[in-house]
Amino acid sequence: MTAFRWRAQARSGHARAGYLDTAHGTVATPTFMPVGTVGTVKAMTMDAVRSTGAGIVLGNTYHLMLRPGAERVRALGGLHRFMDWPGPILTDSGGFQVMSLGPLRRLDADGVTFRSHIDGSEHRLTPERSTDIQHALDATISMCFDECPALPAPAEAIARSMRMSMRWAERCRAAFVPRPGYAQYGIIQGGTEPELRAESVRALTDIGFEGYAIGGLAVGEGQELMFSTLDVTVGLIPDDAPRYLMGVGTPDDLLGAVERGVDMFDCVMPTRAGRTARAYTERGTLNMRNARHATDSRPISPHCDCPACSRHSRAYLHHLFRTNEILGPMLLTWHNLSYYQRLMRGIRAAIVDGTLPEHAAHLRAQWAMEDWSPDEMPFPDIPPVP
Numbered sequence: 001m002t003a004f005r006w007r008a009q010a011r012s013g014h015a016r017a018g019y020l021d022t023a024h025g026t027v028a029t030p031t032f033m034p035v036g037t038v039g040t041v042k043a044m045t046m047d048a049v050r051s052t053g054a055g056i057v058l059g060n061t062y063h064l065m066l067r068p069g070a071e072r073v074r075a076l077g078g079l080h081r082f083m084d085w086p087g088p089i090l091t092d093s094g095g096f097q098v099m100s101l102g103p104l105r106r107l108d109a110d111g112v113t114f115r116s117h118i119d120g121s122e123h124r125l126t127p128e129r130s131t132d133i134q135h136a137l138d139a140t141i142s143m144c145f146d147e148c149p150a151l152p153a154p155a156e157a158i159a160r161s162m163r164m165s166m167r168w169a170e171r172c173r174a175a176f177v178p179r180p181g182y183a184q185y186g187i188i189q190g191g192t193e194p195e196l197r198a199e200s201v202r203a204l205t206d207i208g209f210e211g212y213a214i215g216g217l218a219v220g221e222g223q224e225l226m227f228s229t230l231d232v233t234v235g236l237i238p239d240d241a242p243r244y245l246m247g248v249g250t251p252d253d254l255l256g257a258v259e260r261g262v263d264m265f266d267c268v269m270p271t272r273a274g275r276t277a278r279a280y281t282e283r284g285t286l287n288m289r290n291a292r293h294a295t296d297s298r299p300i301s302p303h304c305d306c307p308a309c310s311r312h313s314r315a316y317l318h319h320l321f322r323t324n325e326i327l328g329p330m331l332l333t334w335h336n337l338s339y340y341q342r343l344m345r346g347i348r349a350a351i352v353d354g355t356l357p358e359h360a361a362h363l364r365a366q367w368a369m370e371d372w373s374p375d376e377m378p379f380p381d382i383p384p385v386p
């Protein structure tokens with residue numbers, strides 16, 4: 001039986017490379033987790049997700065409890081089997097989605113009552129119910145049910161919300177059934193107030209979790225405030241625990257957060273962008289609907305080995321999106337997830353090699369450049385597949 005733990009391999013400043021051992025396998029960190037909202041990473045087969053190098057994926061409690069229902073997933077062998085992902089799965093608590101429902105939800109000290117966005121039926125999530133659902137799904141890593149206030153908000157409101165989330169964290173921990181190789185993460189709240197963040201870390205480490213997440217960021221505060229909040233928060237988390245920054249972010253956000261000691265990330269950006277014709281590359285993003293790609297026989301990126309880049313031209317991707325063909329979102333999601341995984345592999349390797357500062361400077365200089373010039377990337381033709 002594998003015990004759940006994070007072990008360090010190398011460090012560079014505050015950045016760490018390591019391994020996360022779980023009941024469902026070991027994941028190299030820092031790692032990016034593709035989002036599989038309703039038990040599928042949209043437009044991707046799980047073999048395709050695996051081929052990008054992803055080691056762990058995310059599932060959403062809110063969506064899965066409504067459809068198909070946690071008990072049905074349990075009866076069908078758990079989420080790993082249901083979605084064909086034997087590797088580790090992290091589930092969110094449903095809190096973030098429920099809080100985003102606005103007038104469809106009613107918050108009280110015990111939990112949240114809400115109406116389904118699908119059929120208007122009434123449901124309730126409490127710290128206990130959220131923890132039970134994540135157990136029924138067989139999540140490798142369960143998250144605490146918490147409230148995430150939108151920023152900016154008065155410090156007093158953020159403090160009140162954070163303290164309620166800490167009381168809920170205690171109830172989540174009491175409801176969690178420990179199993180070898182499984183984990184539950186506490187979520188640090190407190191907005192961008194350093195004292196509140198510190199108070200939240202103390203409350204959670206007093207309870208004691210296998211890992212700690214930084215929540216309540218990337219909700220409109222901007223990158224500078226996000227980084228300064230990480231600067232005063234990450235160092236307070238026990239060094240031997242994995243650290244997860246929730247819902248972040250752009251490639252530049254990931255790099256900056258890794259430099260500040262974060263190990264795990266999730267974000268819908270690469271998958272959502274893939275469905276809306278936006279391609280991530282080493283030189284920023286491209287809109288594949290743009291007419292300038294219509295006759296471009298080059299691949300999206302000369303550094304990518306995904307099927308979109310190794311088999312197809314920019315002109316073909318452009319054509320697929322202009323004709324609304326389903327293959328466009330499929331290929332571009334594959335490409336974007338490949339880019340995110342390659343980015344994380346590169347950062348990880350640089351931490352291990354002791355070259356992170358140079359690597360980070362190189363990445364940032366490349367992002368600031370505009371596409372590749374035809375001289376740099378001539379590729380007159382994509383060679384035909386034999």
Ligand SMILES: [Zn+2]
Pocket residue numbers: 300301304305306307308309310334335336338
């Ligand atoms: Zn590609």
